[in-house]
Amino acid sequence: MTLLSMYKRDDSRTVYRILAEQAVKYLDHPKAGTESKIIFTNLARLLERYRYDAFSYDAAPGILEVFKNGSDSQPMDHEGPGRRGVLEVIPALEAAHMHVYRTLSKDDLVSGLKMLLAQLAASNVPSDQGTKDSLAKARLFFETLSDGLRKRSA
Amino acid sequence: MNSKEFLLQECENVRATLQDVLRHDYAAGSSEEFYNEFCERLGLLESLLRPADPSDVSALGTFAEEISLLSTLVHHMERSHAGEFPWPFTEYLQTLATPLCKEHLAQNEGEPIIRVYAEGGLDTYQINLENDLSVLNVGRRIFTIVFPRTLRHHVLLHAIFGHEIGHAAWTIPKHKVELLDKVLRPLRASGPLNSTSQATAWLRDASAPGPIIEIRNQYADEYTEIKRKQLDSWFQEFMCDLFGLVTFGGSFLAAHQTLLLALDPTGHRWGPYHPPYICRKAMLWHACRHLKWNEFATSIKDEKLRADIEAFLNIYCGSTAPGPWENVFTEAQVAAAVDALIPILNAAGTSCTSMPEESRLLPLVRMLKDQIPPCGSDLSGSDTPVNRDVDFRDILLAGWLVADGSTAQSDGREQHINFLELNKLCEMGLLQQRAIDRFNLARQGEDA
Numbered sequence: 001m002t003l004l005s006m007y008k009r010d011d012s013r014t015v016y017r018i019l020a021e022q023a024v025k026y027l028d029h030p031k032a033g034t035e036s037k038i039i040f041t042n043l044a045r046l047l048e049r050y051r052y053d054a055f056s057y058d059a060a061p062g063i064l065e066v067f068k069n070g071s072d073s074q075p076m077d078h079e080g081p082g083r084r085g086v087l088e089v090i091p092a093l094e095a096a097h098m099h100v101y102r103t104l105s106k107d108d109l110v111s112g113l114k115m116l117l118a119q120l121a122a123s124n125v126p127s128d129q130g131t132k133d134s135l136a137k138a139r140l141f142f143e144t145l146s147d148g149l150r151k152r153s154a
Numbered sequence: 155m156n157s158k159e160f161l162l163q164e165c166e167n168v169r170a171t172l173q174d175v176l177r178h179d180y181a182a183g184s185s186e187e188f189y190n191e192f193c194e195r196l197g198l199l200e201s202l203l204r205p206a207d208p209s210d211v212s213a214l215g216t217f218a219e220e221i222s223l224l225s226t227l228v229h230h231m232e233r234s235h236a237g238e239f240p241w242p243f244t245e246y247l248q249t250l251a252t253p254l255c256k257e258h259l260a261q262n263e264g265e266p267i268i269r270v271y272a273e274g275g276l277d278t279y280q281i282n283l284e285n286d287l288s289v290l291n292v293g294r295r296i297f298t299i300v301f302p303r304t305l306r307h308h309v310l311l312h313a314i315f316g317h318e319i320g321h322a323a324w325t326i327p328k329h330k331v332e333l334l335d336k337v338l339r340p341l342r343a344s345g346p347l348n349s350t351s352q353a354t355a356w357l358r359d360a361s362a363p364g365p366i367i368e369i370r371n372q373y374a375d376e377y378t379e380i381k382r383k384q385l386d387s388w389f390q391e392f393m394c395d396l397f398g399l400v401t402f403g404g405s406f407l408a409a410h411q412t413l414l415l416a417l418d419p420t421g422h423r424w425g426p427y428h429p430p431y432i433c434r435k436a437m438l439w440h441a442c443r444h445l446k447w448n449e450f451a452t453s454i455k456d457e458k459l460r461a462d463i464e465a466f467l468n469i470y471c472g473s474t475a476p477g478p479w480e481n482v483f484t485e486a487q488v489a490a491a492v493d494a495l496i497p498i499l500n501a502a503g504t505s506c507t508s509m510p511e512e513s514r515l516l517p518l519v520r521m522l523k524d525q526i527p528p529c530g531s532d533l534s535g536s537d538t539p540v541n542r543d544v545d546f547r548d549i550l551l552a553g554w555l556v557a558d559g560s561t562a563q564s565d566g567r568e569q570h571i572n573f574l575e576l577n578k579l580c581e582m583g584l585l586q587q588r589a590i591d592r593f594n595l596a597r598q599g600e601d602a
Binding site: 022042 | 195213257325
């Protein structure tokens with residue numbers, strides 16, 4: 001028997017709250033390096049899932065899974081009890097989207113933010129006014145997202 | 155020691171384990187990439203953990219989970235010794251899977267890192283693209299190919315990985331949406347699996363084949379009630395089988411049948427993730443006809459090769475139409491799905507294959523029958539050998555044709571080559587072809 005048996009918790013709210021807080025930190029004080037690159041990469045992944053509404057775990061079984069006998073034969077619950085946490089990230093993203101970008105489409109929101117995050121990760125951010133405005137909006141977006149997730153965790 | 159202090163200590167332990175593990179011999183090529191990615195993940199975790207509030211139990215729980223994942227990862231790597239899996243095959247597999255698994259998050263995005271390890275029994279064949287949802291520290295995703303330890307030389311069976319490529323692609327949101335819309339939509343449009351209620355009625359049908367009725371009788375009613383998630387999983391399996399067919403060609407058919415029937419000789423059992431094998435075979439039968447593989451043998455002039463191909467297709471594709479119960483899709487449904495899948499794969503940069511021309515296949519089959527590793531080596535003895543490009547999937551198909559055929563001996567008798575020996579010959583053929591590919595690529599670079 002394992003050391004401790006627990007229901008699988010879902011860390012989504014905490015994970016994305018931490019990532020959004022870190023993004024705000026790096027937007028305030030840009031710093032090239034591995035850490036910011038990983039933070040922005042994982043936020044870009046979240047945005048991709050938001051764009052395609054693809055919020056599900058995709059752990060595939062081995063090809064040869066068969067209907068086992070005895071107590072293992074119950075059909076499995078694919079999502080598990082942890083799915084609720086992931087689903088709660090979606091309204092927080094929608095609220096941040098609505099609060100900052102209003103009617104901008106999901107596609108345009110994600111494309112724009114991904115480009116900005118890639119520029120930040122590469123320390124290659126143009127200094128024109130348009131980019132400054134975009135950075136300010138992105139900061140507000142991630143701040144609203146982290147606030148929303150903190151409230152949902154409480 | 156409080157939780158935060160313990161977790162910081164555990165970060166050190168994990169780093170020390172990584173250093174220890176790297177003393178051993180691992181797959182050529184990706185150890186450095188793995189090491190760098192691993193250190194970056196660990197570095198990020200530590201930098202987030204150090205300033206964390208010790209009373210933030212939610213954050214500490216998350217960090218504990220992530221450190222534990224890193225520990226598991228390094229443990230997997232420890233079992234990833236280069237000598238325990240067929241790495242020439244793995245390199246070819248990477249060429250198919252890597253383009254599909256790119257996430258297109260940034261222009262200078264690193265490709266996924268491929269790790270391989272061997273464990274468990276027959277049912278462990280798997281490509282595991284690590285979960286990227288709700289994790290803090292994944293830079294480049296690590297993509298783990300799992301082989302059964304006992305089958306490390308059985309490259310002919312490894313064609314089953316074509317199916318697993320489908321699962322890997324499914325984890326990329328952009329591909330998932332496209333696959334749902336273009337490949338699964340036609341399959342789900344009509345037929346007995348059109349809805350959970352229809353699927354349940356189909357599984358409980360009084361006219362179902364005898365083995366289905368027998369299995370139904372062994373279980374309570376709840377097992378014949380198809381749930382929504384179960385039906386979704388079944389369709390993902392159907393889709394992945396089509397991936398296997400178009401990415402590995404004929405060798406996939408043979409590996410699929412051999413492995414699935416080895417574990418379920420009835421071919422009729424179903425599960426929470428997988429539909430009965432006979433339904434999958436019925437779908438592949440339609441797909442093969444749509445791809446005109448059933449006419450392939452008629453284009454072959456060499457009599458023996460033609461006979462071998464006919465026998466192969468009879469065994470693995472089927473000589474007669476599927477029975478009415480298991481025939482859950484029409485040919486038009488399957489054709490639409492196949493025709494949609496091929497351009498998706500091509501657009502991603504994953505090459506599809508079909509039945510090879512006789513001029514490509516026959517030399518490989520002859521080499522194998524002479525117990526020579528099948529590949530594009532120029533065996534003429536020339537001082538300036540001209541080695542041919544050969545698609546590794548043609549080598550696998552040649553292997554299966556010889557496995558199920560027989561080879562004429564000098565005394566006129568026919569003899570089967572031992573399956574393991576045949577696999578080793580094909581594995582060696584892949585290794586030599588890989589060398590030829592690299593040489594030709596380097597020469598093209600010099601010429602350019």
